[in-house]
Amino acid sequence: MHDAETTATTGGGIADRKAAALNAFKDLARDPGVPKPDPILVVDNVVRRFGGLTAVEVNHVEVQRGSITALIGPNGAGKTTFFNQLTGFDTADSGTWTFNGRPMNGVPAHKVARAGMVRTFQLTKALSRLTVLENMRLGAQQQKGENFWRALIPSFWRDQEEEITQRAEELLVRFKLDAKRDDFAGSLSGGQRKLLEMARALMVGPELVMLDEPMAGVNPALTQSLLGHVKDLREQGMTVLFVEHDMDMVRDISDWVIVMAQGAVIAEGPPSTIMSDERVIDAYLGAHHDAPLSESELEAQLQEAEAALEAEIHETEGTTPAPGSAPEPETAEERQK
Amino acid sequence: MDWITIISTTIKAAVGVETVLYAIGAIGLNVHFGYTGLLNFGQAAFMGVAGYGLAVTVTVMGLPFWVGIFVGLVAAVILAILLGIPTLKLRADYLAIVTIAAAEIVRLIFRSVQFKSVFGGSDGQRGFSDGFYALNPYPEGEYGFNLGPVPLLFGHRTMWVLTVGWILIALFSFVVYLLMKSPWGRVLKAIREDEDAVRSLGKSVFSYKMQALVLGGVIGCFGGFIYGLGYASVQPDVFGTETTFYMYTMLILGGAARVLGPVLGSMIFWVLLVLFYNVMTEAVGAGLITFLDTNQVGAMRWILVGLGLILLLIFRPQGILGDKREIAIDARR
Numbered sequence: 001m002h003d004a005e006t007t008a009t010t011g012g013g014i015a016d017r018k019a020a021a022l023n024a025f026k027d028l029a030r031d032p033g034v035p036k037p038d039p040i041l042v043v044d045n046v047v048r049r050f051g052g053l054t055a056v057e058v059n060h061v062e063v064q065r066g067s068i069t070a071l072i073g074p075n076g077a078g079k080t081t082f083f084n085q086l087t088g089f090d091t092a093d094s095g096t097w098t099f100n101g102r103p104m105n106g107v108p109a110h111k112v113a114r115a116g117m118v119r120t121f122q123l124t125k126a127l128s129r130l131t132v133l134e135n136m137r138l139g140a141q142q143q144k145g146e147n148f149w150r151a152l153i154p155s156f157w158r159d160q161e162e163e164i165t166q167r168a169e170e171l172l173v174r175f176k177l178d179a180k181r182d183d184f185a186g187s188l189s190g191g192q193r194k195l196l197e198m199a200r201a202l203m204v205g206p207e208l209v210m211l212d213e214p215m216a217g218v219n220p221a222l223t224q225s226l227l228g229h230v231k232d233l234r235e236q237g238m239t240v241l242f243v244e245h246d247m248d249m250v251r252d253i254s255d256w257v258i259v260m261a262q263g264a265v266i267a268e269g270p271p272s273t274i275m276s277d278e279r280v281i282d283a284y285l286g287a288h289h290d291a292p293l294s295e296s297e298l299e300a301q302l303q304e305a306e307a308a309l310e311a312e313i314h315e316t317e318g319t320t321p322a323p324g325s326a327p328e329p330e331t332a333e334e335r336q337k
Numbered sequence: 338m339d340w341i342t343i344i345s346t347t348i349k350a351a352v353g354v355e356t357v358l359y360a361i362g363a364i365g366l367n368v369h370f371g372y373t374g375l376l377n378f379g380q381a382a383f384m385g386v387a388g389y390g391l392a393v394t395v396t397v398m399g400l401p402f403w404v405g406i407f408v409g410l411v412a413a414v415i416l417a418i419l420l421g422i423p424t425l426k427l428r429a430d431y432l433a434i435v436t437i438a439a440a441e442i443v444r445l446i447f448r449s450v451q452f453k454s455v456f457g458g459s460d461g462q463r464g465f466s467d468g469f470y471a472l473n474p475y476p477e478g479e480y481g482f483n484l485g486p487v488p489l490l491f492g493h494r495t496m497w498v499l500t501v502g503w504i505l506i507a508l509f510s511f512v513v514y515l516l517m518k519s520p521w522g523r524v525l526k527a528i529r530e531d532e533d534a535v536r537s538l539g540k541s542v543f544s545y546k547m548q549a550l551v552l553g554g555v556i557g558c559f560g561g562f563i564y565g566l567g568y569a570s571v572q573p574d575v576f577g578t579e580t581t582f583y584m585y586t587m588l589i590l591g592g593a594a595r596v597l598g599p600v601l602g603s604m605i606f607w608v609l610l611v612l613f614y615n616v617m618t619e620a621v622g623a624g625l626i627t628f629l630d631t632n633q634v635g636a637m638r639w640i641l642v643g644l645g646l647i648l649l650l651i652f653r654p655q656g657i658l659g660d661k662r663e664i665a666i667d668a669r670r
Contacts, residue, residue: 089533113539125534127527128666138527139538143520146540148548151521152512161520186666197534204539 017235021067021255025270030277032258032265033060040065040208040239041117046085046095048078048263055081057263058095063208068230068240070250070271073260074284079243080122082260083212087119088112099208114141118206122213122243124193128186132177135185135196136168137161139203168203175199175229191222198229209233211242215249227253247275259283338619343612345487350611351604354495354567357502358384358560359606363584363591363599364509365557370585371593372517373549374529376429378581379420379436382443383554384561385576386412389447389456391562392571395465397455402468406562413558416443417551425546437578448573461572469566473497498567505563506600509556514596516552525549526594586646592656601657609645613638 024037039062048056056078063069071079084090086097088109096105099117107115127135143164144150145157172178175195180188185196194214201209214226230253233240244250250257250271257274259267261283267274274280350356362380369377390409394400420439424432447456456462475497481490491499516522524545527535532542565571583606584599591602617634620626629637655664 087537089536108541109533109536110539110541113537118539119537121533121537125531125537127530127534129530129663130523130526134523134526137520138523138535138540141539145520146524148516148521148552151519152515154515154519157520184662184666187662200538 017066017237018255021064021234024064024067025256028268030267030269030273032268033062034268036062036064038065039063041086041097041099041241043086043097044095046082046097047093048081048085048090049093054263056085056092058082058260058265061258061265061268063239063241064256065239066234066237067255068234068242068253070254070257071241071243071260072245072247072250072257076262077260077283078263079260080212081263083119083210083243086112087117087210089119113204113206116205116207117210118201118204118208119210120194120197120201120212120214122216124190124197124217126185126188126193126196129184131182132172132185132188132196133165133168133181135200136172136203137164139200140164140167141204164203171199171202174232176225189219191218191226194218194226195222195229198226202233206238208239208241211240213243213245215244215246223249338616338623338625341487343615343619345489346615347608347612348484348487348489349491350607352499352503353607354498354502354563356603356607357499357506358563358567359584359587360506360560360600360603361502361509361563362557362560362580363587363603364506364513365553365555365560366581366584366588367593367595367599368513368525368549368553368556371588371595371598372522372529373525373546373553374429375425375546375550375553376433377436377550377553378433378578379440379443380553380557380584381576381578381580382436382440383413383416383557384564384580385440385443385447385571385573386416387558387561388565388571388576389462389561391565392462392465393455395468396462402465402471405465405468409558409562410555413554414551417554418547421547421550425543425550437581440576440578440581444573444576447576456573459573461570463570466566466569470494470497475500495567498563502563502567505559509559510596510600513556517596521545589656590646590649592658595656595658598656598658605657606642609642610638613641 028034028036041063043058043061045060046056046058047054071082073079081090085092085095086104088104088107088111092105096103098104099112099115102115104112104115104117113119127138130138143157144160145154150156169178169181172181175198177188177192177195177199180192185193188196194217198209198211198214211230214230215223218226227249230240230242234255242254254271257269257271258265259274259277259280266283267277267279269277362384365383366377366380369375369380387409390412391402391405394405394408395402416439420432420436424435446452447461448459449456450458452458473493475493477493479490479492480496481488483489517526524535524540527538527540528542528545535542535545561571561576564575587602587606588599589602590605591598591600614634617626617629617637618631621629621631621634653659655661
């Protein structure tokens with residue numbers, strides 16, 4: 001639905017940007033750290049240790065300008081920690097990285113954002129007791145009224161505030177939050193907060209938008225709309241780097257995928273083929289999962305399976321399960337997620 | 338029972354010197370806690386360094402009154418910066434621990450035997466307010482009016498302190514109003530909600546927290562001046578932790594993050610306190626209450642005020658001027 005809308009408004013631009021991004025990746029090797037034609041972000045030897053645990057150890061990785069790059073990996077792969085290093089929310093033990101050729105290691109978080117590299121959070125950080133509109137206004141940079149002395153005299157900042165408000169309202173319309181503009185951000189639903197956080201990040205005017213699990217906790221109805229907005233970012237010339245677990249989403253919107261496991265980048269590639277890459281399957285499912293089995297092992301496994309099957313049949317025929325027992329595994333599974 | 342006296346002292350308490358000095362302190366605390374979310378438990382220390390800065394400059398060093406005010410202000414700014422540098426980069430609770438400890442250190446230095454020649458030990462300092470009263474435009478006499486049979490009169494010295502005090506309250510409330518409507522205030526409120534989000538939007542959180550700490554400290558220090566001038570003396574134990582806790586009570590009672598919350602809170606707090614005290618003292622004197630004697634009334638009023646505040650927080654947790662919706666959001670988080 002959203003796609004149709006954006007196509008209608010931006011015309012042929014959409015195909016161009018996507019094609020340009022895909023074209024850039026066309027002949028790239030599938031090796032970790034492969035050089036890109038026009039990288040906006042270049043990372044070298046970033047290491048972060050927590051005591052004895054090495055959470056991140058990335059030798060080299062580049063992010064192509066104007067593309068949507070996904071960062072995936074199993075739980076505990078160090079994706080979010082890596083994000084935190086790059087955005088200045090945590091200090092790396094060693095390593096260097098450049099954004100638009102400018103070295104960014106050791107730069108505090110607020111200066112990283114000012115440089116044009118803006119992130120969102122896995123757990124949304126809506127500013128609950130500020131209105132939606134105030135949340136948006138906060139994102140604007142170089143505000144005259146954010147200086148203490150000038151704040152005291154409204155005529156210094158009133159004009160700029162009006163411009164900011166207008167820009168905020170346009171974004172709110174785009175993100176379908178305009179009806180909520182005067183509500184407290186704390187009263188929004190989970191998905192609306194994600195939308196607000198993304199819209200607020202755009203108020204900063206970023207070149208590189210870094211989304212940490214943009215789909216986590218979003219109801220399916222909003223997923224499509226969120227996907228559309230992420231694609232929109234590329235159409236407007238921004239670069240997107242996002243962490244995500246949902247493979248359907250990764251396949252749908254990303255131009256390139258970087259896979260992390262145990263702190264390191266283990267593979268890169270286009271989304272259509274990355275999940276069939278041996279290194280990626282190993283990382284997700286463990287190595288040797290498909291090594292051929294010996295005759296006796298096969299036999300034992302077969303028996304085991306049959307026994308389990310029989311036990312199940314007995315159970316369903318014999319006793320009806322107690323009302324409380326059935327949903328239990330489901331909730332346990334949910335908790336694990 | 339002498340109802341005329343009870344009503345008179347109660348109404349006077351609504352605008353009295355205590356109300357003024359606590360309201361000013363609480364306005365500063367509102368900037369810290371209400372708007373920025375800084376848990377400053379050492380507001381009394383800001384009042385203390387200001388009061389003592391003035392007192393010591395005038396009595397010990399023999400310098401003029403205005404120099405004393407300047408010294409007090411500088412002392413408050415330095416205290417804010419000293420407290421802020423090590424703690425503002427840490428989590429909110431560290432600031433609470435450090436400020437409460439620092440306030441006690443300040444108080445214990447003021448009352449120490451070692452520095453008795455400077456700060457006057459537990460007796461404090463007196464005789465520094467002449468410069469202030471020399472500026473008094475009110476000729477000697479009683480000022481006020483009679484509300485029916487109830488006399489509402491203040492002496493000319495109290496009148497001068499109250500005039501200055503209420504002008505300061507109006508000024509500070511107006512400054513807080515202007516600031517909190519501005520983008521600067523928006524950053525403070527955002528920091529209260531979530532520091533990391535504010536960082537991710539390109540604002541230096543440390544710098545804003547420091548500005549808030551200094552601003553609230555400087556406003557609060559005027560409460561210390563009013564104390565010193567209103568009672569023409571300073572004693573160390575006045576600037577103890579309970580003073581800070583009373584200010585928190587007033588702030589929450591009136592409504593935190595509301596411009597007039599701390600002022601209204603301070604007025605209600607002192608009105609209730611004085612009303613309970615007078616009614617009970619009179620009732621004990623008239624033999625209506627037999628299970629208390631007059632010495633116990635002082636403690637009893639605190640118990641009743643505490644009970645009243647508990648009930649208020651249960652039935653109106655947002656305070657008198659607060660917004661119910663905000664509390665609802667808080668509970669859901």
